[in-house]
Amino acid sequence: MHFEAFIYPLMMFAVLGVVLPVLLSNVADAGRSEEYVAPPEKTLYEQLGGTGAVNAAVDIFYRRVLADAYVKPFFEGVDMDRQSAKQKAFLTMVFGGPNSYTGLDMRQGHKHLVDRGLDASHFEHILAHLRSTLAELGLGEAKIAEVIAIADSVRDDVLNV
């Protein structure tokens, strides 16, 4: 009676101790036999260094934009702290970082500038300053082209066409 109460749990432990590792290793082998999946490529946002990189890019970008007499008039009277925050959200999006950017108000937010003469030539200047900024940060041309393609996707909204 006492012996049986002792031996059955012991046998169960012994069985589990042998069987479970074999079962589990089979499961693990099955997992390993799956086709190797490469880890997801880092986003440009991660490659660049996240928030720090976006902040650096926005600083260089606006230094360039405000030193450009052809586009500077469109920033007159603009609160540049607020503008920088918007640009950081935009660049985080184009770099593929975590963002809640919707672009919903892109058209509405630029309408008054279109009324003041904002056109494709000014948009080209902005794209150029973004390319120059990214080149200054050491980005290669292929990556720059990726970023520009995404930035260029808001062109029609910005120019209200």
Added chain:
Amino acid sequence: MSLYEELGGTAAVNAAVDIFYRRVLSDAYVNRFFEGVDMEKQAGKQKAFLTMVFGGPNNYTGLDMREGHKHLVAMGMNDSHFEHILAHLRSTLAELGVGSDKIQEVITLADSVRADVLNK
């Protein structure tokens, strides 16, 4: 009156070229194409070109435009770099107080050499 005269002739062209190359050489996206270039000679060529696009007296032919840029196309120069150069020209003219309409005229002329420069 040509834009050349409106701007003030040779002095305006010289000022434009100075501002233009200051901008171009501080643009990391395009300045690699000027590495090893004799900038005095380059500025001389640019003065002839700008005198032409401003409508001043010139004997600019542009004949060697294609030949002179071929090695840059081989280095990867494309439309995006050409856009930067046009942008620096617009910025230069705006800095000199030229109005949008006149800038557009100059850019149209400058843009007319695009195919030659890019060897297309």
